[in-house]
Structures are given as structure tokens and as C-alpha cells.
Amino acid sequence: MDFAFNKQQKMIQKEVRRFAQDELAPHYTEWDRKKIYPRELVRKMGDLGFLGVSVNEDIGGGGDSYVTEGLVCEELSRGDCSITMSTHVAGHLCAGLLEQAGRDVQKAFLEPFMAGEQIPAFCLTEPDSGTDAGALQTSAEKKGASYVLNGEKSGITAIMDADVALIFARTEPGRTAKGVSCFVVPCNLPGVSTQAYEDMGCNAVVRGSLFLQNVEIPENYRIGEEGKGFKLAMQGFDISRIFLCLEAIAPAMVSLEETMAHVKQREAFGRPLATFEGVSFPIVEHFSLLEAVRLLCYKALWLKDQGQSSSKEAGMVKWMAPRFSTNAIRDCIGLHGHYGYTKDYPLEQRLRDVLAIEIADGTPQVSKMVVQREMMGRAYLPYNYK
Numbered sequence: 566m567d568f569a570f571n572k573q574q575k576m577i578q579k580e581v582r583r584f585a586q587d588e589l590a591p592h593y594t595e596w597d598r599k600k601i602y603p604r605e606l607v608r609k610m611g612d613l614g615f616l617g618v619s620v621n622e623d624i625g626g627g628g629d630s631y632v633t634e635g636l637v638c639e640e641l642s643r644g645d646c647s648i649t650m651s652t653h654v655a656g657h658l659c660a661g662l663l664e665q666a667g668r669d670v671q672k673a674f675l676e677p678f679m680a681g682e683q684i685p686a687f688c689l690t691e692p693d694s695g696t697d698a699g700a701l702q703t704s705a706e707k708k709g710a711s712y713v714l715n716g717e718k719s720g721i722t723a724i725m726d727a728d729v730a731l732i733f734a735r736t737e738p739g740r741t742a743k744g745v746s747c748f749v750v751p752c753n754l755p756g757v758s759t760q761a762y763e764d765m766g767c768n769a770v771v772r773g774s775l776f777l778q779n780v781e782i783p784e785n786y787r788i789g790e791e792g793k794g795f796k797l798a799m800q801g802f803d804i805s806r807i808f809l810c811l812e813a814i815a816p817a818m819v820s821l822e823e824t825m826a827h828v829k830q831r832e833a834f835g836r837p838l839a840t841f842e843g844v845s846f847p848i849v850e851h852f853s854l855l856e857a858v859r860l861l862c863y864k865a866l867w868l869k870d871q872g873q874s875s876s877k878e879a880g881m882v883k884w885m886a887p888r889f890s891t892n893a894i895r896d897c898i899g900l901h902g903h904y905g906y907t908k909d910y911p912l913e914q915r916l917r918d919v920l921a922i923e924i925a926d927g928t929p930q931v932s933k934m935v936v937q938r939e940m941m942g943r944a945y946l947p948y949n950y951k
């Protein structure tokens with residue numbers, strides 16, 4: 566058993582941490598307030614090799630492990646935990662799908678993503694199907710050498726800035742995962758339109774709905790076999806959910822570090838706040854829980870790197886990480902006293918941002934259902950029990 570990152574991973578960690586500190590953290594609040602997607606910086610991430618870390622080297626990716634990609638995601642999230650929702654969660658899901666596309670499609674959409682030139686969006690959720698994602702109703706009808714797509718996708722991260730959308734649509738009628746296929750749709754095609762949401766957090770990567778009205782794409786824009794797209798989406802979640810959890814843990818860790826520094830220096834009753842156990846013990850408890858979940862995240866990524874399943878571990882961390890993180894940041898606000906409640910500190914923004922992570926890529930309930938399925942068997946899932 567080896568709990569250490571290797572030499573190269575430690576170097577990457579240091580480099581990404583410096584980038585997050587110098588280039589992301591100073592703008593975190595401004596991007597939120599002004600709803601700016603920092604395209605220039607994402608381009609820089611591409612130049613530095615921070616995008617597509619685990620994509621196969623043969624097609625221009627980093628060819629690195631999921632553990633290393635998780636490390637990059639975690640370190641970037643210490644500076645800004647909302648941008649990584651687009652670059653390393655939706656970005657990872659889309660890159661994983663595009664890796665399975667033909668070479669032309671990879672050249673047109675995967676390479677520009679990895680260079681930080683194009684923003685992809687992952688479009689599964691619909692107004693009437695979220696947790697029960699297999700019930701989706703967007704349709705893709707085969708017409709000669711094309712598909713024609715119609716429908717609506719909702720809740721999509723960064724859709725207002727996206728250049729390309731990975732769309733899950735039905736090629737066979739029904740309300741189950743069977744008959745769902747995956748397609749690449751450039752967002753500038755006729756018939757594609759979007760509408761922005763007014764969210765409580767993650768405002769740099771504005772969410773919204775995507776509408777498809779008779780959108781025609783060539784048949785080679787389908788990824789994988791017809792009718793087998795749902796499995797592709799689920800495979801990606803086993804990793805993206807873990808990245809999301811590291812993205813939740815990072816801002817809590819930074820908040821706890823800042824809070825530790827604050828309570829060591831701030832005095833009450835003639836002594837530093839840190840000397841009161843009512844102040845220091847909550848900090849210790851949050852660090853303990855977050856470090857335990859963080860290790861489970863890396864174990865899950867390591868399992869994936871070994872070609873093993875990480876569904877159970879991904880389900881476990883997905884319900885714990887955002888909850889433990891919001892609990893920690895909430896206490897950090899309190900331990901900063903009344904200043905902690907102001908917008909002068911990034912604490913309130915981190916709390917808003919991490920709340921999003923609890924719902925995105927699956928709620929705590931669906932995450933627990935995954936763990937239940939892995940531990941007790943499919944027969945005991947609520948929708949399978951007869």
C-alpha cells in the first residue's frame with residue numbers, strides 16, 4: 566500500500582497550486598459577481614496541459630492517470646471551485662465521450678477542448694427527467710446520412726458559453742435507458758438556442774437550458790453504438806463524481822486553513838481564540854472528516870486506474886464530500902465572527918458554490934442508491950423490487 570503521490574505528481578501539484586493561487590483565486594469573486602467565464606485562462610490551462618490529463622496520448626491527451634487528473638482538479642479548485650465544474654467535470658465527461666468518436670470528430674472537438682479553445686457541455690438532464698435520467702425524451706431521428714434532433718435539455722453547466730454540446734437523445738421510443746444514443750452538436754447550428762438561469766452560485770459557469778429544434782447533424786456525430794449511449798454516460802459518472810468531490814473538498818480545506826490562521830491571531834478574553842476547545846475542536850473534526858473522504862476519493866480513482874470498478878466508492882464520496890464541505894465552510898464563517906458573514910471574504914461564495922456540487926452529477930439520494938445497489942444487489946433497488 567502506498568499513500569504518497571509520486572515525484573511527478575508532486576511536481577504537478579505544486580505547479581497547479583501556484584497557478585490556482587496566482588491566476589484563479591484573485592479573480593474568484595469578480596467572475597462570480599460579473600458572471601465571467603474566463604476563456605483566456607482556460608486557454609492557458611490548455612497550454613499548460615491541465616485539460617484532458619487522462620485522455621490517451623495518441624490523440625493528443627496527457628496520457629496520465631485518473632489520480633493525476635483528480636489532483637489537478639483538486640488544486641485548481643483551491644483557487645476557483647466553479648470553473649472546474651466546466652473544465653474538469655463536464656470537461657472530463659465530454660472528453661471521455663469524444664475519445665470514443667471517430668478521428669474527424671476528435672480533431673474538430675476534442676483537440677480544441679484540450680487546447681482550451683472550445684468549451685463543451687454535457688447534456689443529459691431534461692425538464693421531466695433528472696434523477697431518472699433514462700426517461701429522457703429528446704429525440705434523434707435518422708434521415709438518410711443525418712440525424713435530426715428535437716427536445717430540451719435543462720440545468721446544463723456552462724451552456725451559455727459552450728461551443729459544443731454532448732447530447733443524449735432517444736433513437737427508440739420509450740422511457741428507459743434502452744434506446745438512448747449520444748451525439749455531438751455544435752452550438753452554432755441552426756435550431757440550437759439557449760436560456761440562462763439565475764443561480765445562487767457557480768456563476769462563472771452560467772447554467773441554463775438548451776433547446777433543439779430540427780437540428781440536423783451528420784451521422785458520424787453519433788458516439789458509440791445506436792441505442793447504447795446511456796451506458797457511456799454512466800461510465801463517465803464513476804470518475805466525474807469523484808472529481809466533483811475533490812472540487813468540493815478543496816475550498817473547504819482552504820477555508821479551514823484560513824480559519825486556523827484567523828483563530829490563532831484573533832484574541833478574546835485575553836488569549837487567542839485557538840486556545841478555546843470550542844473553537845479548535847470543530848476545525849479538527851472538519852479536517853478529519855474531509856481528509857478521510859479525500860483519501861476515499863483517491864482510492865476510487867486509483868481503482869479506476871487499475872481497471873476496477875469505483876461505483877461504490879464514487880457513490881459514497883458523492884453524498885459525503887459536499888455535505889462535509891458545506892458543514893465545514895459554514896463553521897468557518899461562524900469562527901470568523903461577524904466579518905465572516907460579509908462578502909469581503911470568499912467564504913459565503915464557497916458555501917454557495919459547494920451547495921451546487923451536492924445536486925450536480927446526482928443527488929445524495931441517488932448516490933446512496935448506487936452504493937445500495939453495489940452492496941445489496943440490484944434486486945433491492947426501489948425501482949426493481951417486485
Ligand SMILES: Cc1cc2nc3c(=O)[nH]c(=O)nc-3n(C[C@H](O)[C@H](O)[C@H](O)COP(=O)(O)OP(=O)(O)OC[C@H]3O[C@@H](n4cnc5c(N)ncnc54)[C@H](O)[C@@H]3O)c2cc1C
Pocket residue numbers: 655686687688689690694695696697719720721722767772921922924925926927928929930931947
Ligand atoms: C449546479 C448544477 C449543475 C448541473 N450540471 C448539469 C450538466 O452539466 N448536465 C446535466 O445533464 N445536468 C446537470 N445538472 C442537473 C443534475 O444532474 C440534476 O439536477 C440532478 O440529477 C437531479 O435531477 P432533478 O433536478 O431533475 O431532480 P429530481 O429528479 O426531480 O429529484 C428531486 C428530489 O427527489 C429525490 N429523488 C428522486 N428520485 C428518488 C428516489 N428514487 N429515491 C429517493 N429520492 C429520490 C432527488 O434526490 C431530489 O432530492 C446540474 C445541476 C446542478 C444543480
